[in-house]
Amino acid sequence: MKNILITSAVLALISGAAWAEAHDKTVRLGTEGAYPPYNFLNDKGEVDGFERVLGDELCKRAELTCEWVTNDWDSIIPNLVSGNYDAIIAGMSITPEREEVVAFTQNYTPPSPSAYAAMSADADTQGGIIAAQTGTIQANHVVDTGATLLEFPNPDETVAAMKNGEADAVMADKDYLIPVVEESGGEIVFVGEDIPLGGGIGMAFRQSDPELKDKFDAAIQSMKDDGSLNELIIEWLGEDSPRF
Known part of the structure; x- marks a missing residue:
């Protein structure tokens, strides 16, 4: 074969x-x-x-x-x-x-995991405000969890919203978030378990x-x-x- x-x-x-x-x-x-x-x-x-x-x-x-x-x-x-x-x-x-x-x-x-990242490990990912890019599988997942979705046209804006307090956390492909977390010097952390999507x-x-x-x-x-x-x-x- x-x-x-x-x-x-x-x-x-x-x-x-x-x-x-x-x-x-x-x-x-x-x-x-x-x-x-x-x-x-x-x-x-x-x-x-x-x-x-x-x-x-x-x-x-x-x-x-x-x-x-x-x-x-x-x-x-x-x-x-x-x-x-x-x-x-x-x-x-x-x-x-x-x-x-x-x-x-x-x-x-x-298939690679999606993940949440936030300024605190205690961020509420299920009932809080979650930033995600418009039209992504992560945005759909946030809606399914019942959390409040805050959508942005590009991923940089989702991270910015989390940093400035507009959102409790950001959800995206973990591959995208890894350098965001690593380069933050400990300011940004992953929250909860990885989530397989797609x-x-x-x-x-x-x-x-x-x-x-x-x-x-x-x-x-x-x-x-x-x-x-x-x-x-x-x-x-x-x-x-x-x-x-």
Whole structure:
């Protein structure tokens, strides 16, 4: 079975160049550019981070010419569907609700935990005010717990709200919160247990573009097979981050 999967992946990768030639286009990769270490803008104003390195490698393996486009998180799916770019690679967790609108590749990170962070270990995460980014699985979880959700368009604003007292705690991917906690010098702490949400992170495509999705799916599989995806996860997300 593994040999069959590898053969299928190789065939899909070989056809990547043919797809690009037939469609005569550069593949536009949409990301947020504001969610380190997954994606952020560096000092030159360029997209950087785990997903920049990953996306460039996937395009190379699929023999596709790609360019990066940034878009605010709260409209990132609508702008994919309307054709402003061809794929989303932006720390987007695979969920049944999103699968009703877009087509996901297999995950390129395993399901990783979400977490609460606050200025005090006694922060009320179940009945207090919790800051989370709009349109995220964490925001949905806060609503489900019965706590008061305070939404912001980008993750930096959620942390700022917690720091200035607008919110009792912030909830986000733990990979995002780890450097926030570590760089606070003890001022910010994790609260409670980690919370598993979502089915891992994948690339999202218009449902009308299955051929393009398949090219990236095959490239992701090839990186899983040769171990290079795990190497990137360790480099960018840390030794403790779940990997394949």
